[in-house]
Amino acid sequence: MEGNGFQVTWTFGHLCTLKEPHDYTPMWKSWSLTSLPMIPERFGIKLIDDQGIRKQFSIIERLMQQAERIVNCGDAGQEGELIQRWVMQKAQAKCPVSRLWISSMTDEAIREGFQNLKDQADYQPLYLAGLSRAIGDWLLGMNCTRLYTLKYGQNRQVLSIGRVQTPTLALIVNRQKEIDNFKPEPYWVLATVYRDTTFTATKGKFTSKEEGEKAFSTIEGKPFTVTKVEKKEGKEQPPQLYDLTSLQVDCNRKFGYSAEMTLNLIQALYERKYTTYPRVDTQYLSDDIYPKCPQTLNGLYQTKFGGVAPYAEYIKPIGGKPLKKTKRVFDTSKVTDHHAIIPTGVIPQNLSDAERNVFDLVARRFIGVFLPDCKFSTTTVLGEVKSEEDTVEFKVTGKEILDPGWRVVRGKKSENPDNSEASENSESSEKTDEERTLPTFVKGESGEHTPTLTEKMTTPPPYYNEASLLRAMETAGKFVEDETLRAAMKENGIGRPSSRAGIIETLFKRHYIKRDRKRLVATPTGIELIDLIHEELLKSCELTGIWEKKLRDIEHKTYDPAQFIAELKQQVTDIVNDVMRDPTNRRITVLTDAEVKKVKSNKHKKQ
Secondary structure (H helix, E strand, C coil): CCCCCECCCCCCCCCCCCHHHHHHHHHHHHCCCCHHHCCCCCCCCCCCCCHHHHHHHHHHHHHHHHHHCCECCCCCEEEEEEEEHHHHHHHHCCCCEEECCCCCCCCHHHHHHCCCCCHHHHHHHHHHHHHHHHHHHHHHHHHHHHHHHHHHCCCCCCCCCCHHHHHHHHHHHHHHHHHHCCCCCCCEEEEEEEECCCEECCCCCCCCCHHHHHHHHHCCCCCCCEEEEEEEEEEEECCCCCHHHHHHHHHHHCCCCCCCHHHHHHHHHHHHCCCCCCCCCCCCCCCHHHHHHHHHHHHHCCCECCCCCCHHHHHHHCCCCCCCCCCEECCCCCCCCCCEECEECCCCCCCHHHHHHHHHHHHHHHCCCCCCCCEEEEEEEHHHHCCCCECCCCCCCCEEECCCHHHHHCCCCCCCCCEEEEEEECHHHHHHHHHHCCCCCCCCCEEEEEEEEEEECCCCCCCHHHHHHHHHCCCCCCCCCCCCHHHHHHHHHCCCCCHHHHHHCCCCCCEEEECCCEEEEEHHHHHHHHHCCCCCCHHCCHHHHHHHHHHHHHHHHCHHHHHHHHHHHHHHHHHHHHHCCCCCCCCCCCHHHHHHHHHHHHCCCCC
């Protein structure tokens, strides 16, 4: 497209890639253990071998060589920077380059971006981080995949090893082993029903039936007395805005969408100007967004689906007044290149049901941060049953919502529609329990009660589903529910928010994992592969998380990319030497197609 002295052209996805081993030397074309480790003197890039890509690149190359100036409008992120820089290098562009940096595709944001073009040099650290990541993935992936395939794959299957996919697979395999090796143990819970309310013994669980029965017999037929009634008022702040991972987690819990599907849906909403840039890992907005929020809320106020305006009733009470501003939402220091995912205020048209579901979550979360805290009171009632030999104490807790505040935007939908699997990893199942209102009890009152002794079994940890796996990747395998702590752990998460969905899909494609309803289950090949890998570096979430931290430090100019690559070359060399020295004759079971069918459904044929 041409006009006003500008020429506009585009890339699509990656046009260039790092050269493959055989591009450096013919010796590396055939797979052999003697050629490992493969460490090129200098890494080079090449065009991806595709007719459409070659055709588009020749257009870009011609335009770039004639240009006086280039404006790089690539995605404002590490990957976007890398894609466009490689194209400019390959096209040997010599002219000055400016950078358009925008988080939203609205006309206003684009105009503003063009009025504030940046110098490409400002984004050099971002490019170096992207380049280091690509080189790191090449060094580890190319060398370790060949190494493990040749040493253990029986020449029948490629054993793919990757810097992020292998630790992610290890998370699933280790959890599965915990479940398989779990031995359920019985325990007994003593409770009693007084005035239609179930009180539980504070002593906790009894590990032997005799103990439980003894306690039961001491309280049977004795009166129950209320010893303390305590009311505490509390506040619950609105949840923070969405980053990509928390949006993927919620869409998986609420609608069963895979991480990849959610990413595609939110990307489509961004491209149609309804929401801001999606591949983000912050839940904050910079302070300069605050003055624009009334306008965004006004767009939501006017939004209608099927003739109904779903957000108007929530926005009305806060319209026309100064909006609430807190550090949990607006904090420029917590925003590096992009802010949290929010609506743009452009009124959405013609959304599919799935797009509407995702938009609705983002819209409600955004409105919620401007609404008051939810006020509730928690009532704790303690009681006891006394006998000559013992006093058994009981307790019950109830929660009463005094003013729902931001909770009104949660809508009537239940947190986990008939999805017990997901609720294993969320607290929602307990919350409904706590939100019951108790009858009024008075200290000192006493009366009859009906004790019960129930036998229960200890339960194994739950299988991962996509929601809990994304959370585990984000916090390097540590299960962290607390939002502030989780934000601190993100520094050491594995993978980037934008790449996690793709990594999970890769594990499916390689037949290392499969879906069993909502569960993610490792296949025999996936389990054996992790058992085979003795190098902690390849499968430890924490070590990989530390690498991710170094890559972010390169981005923030506090770590040297050359040092990162040098450390990696050394690590890869050490891994190759260790595996070569393995004297055992271990092999991976490679199932034939027929055997795979037998083991599980037809869906999971081997490659």
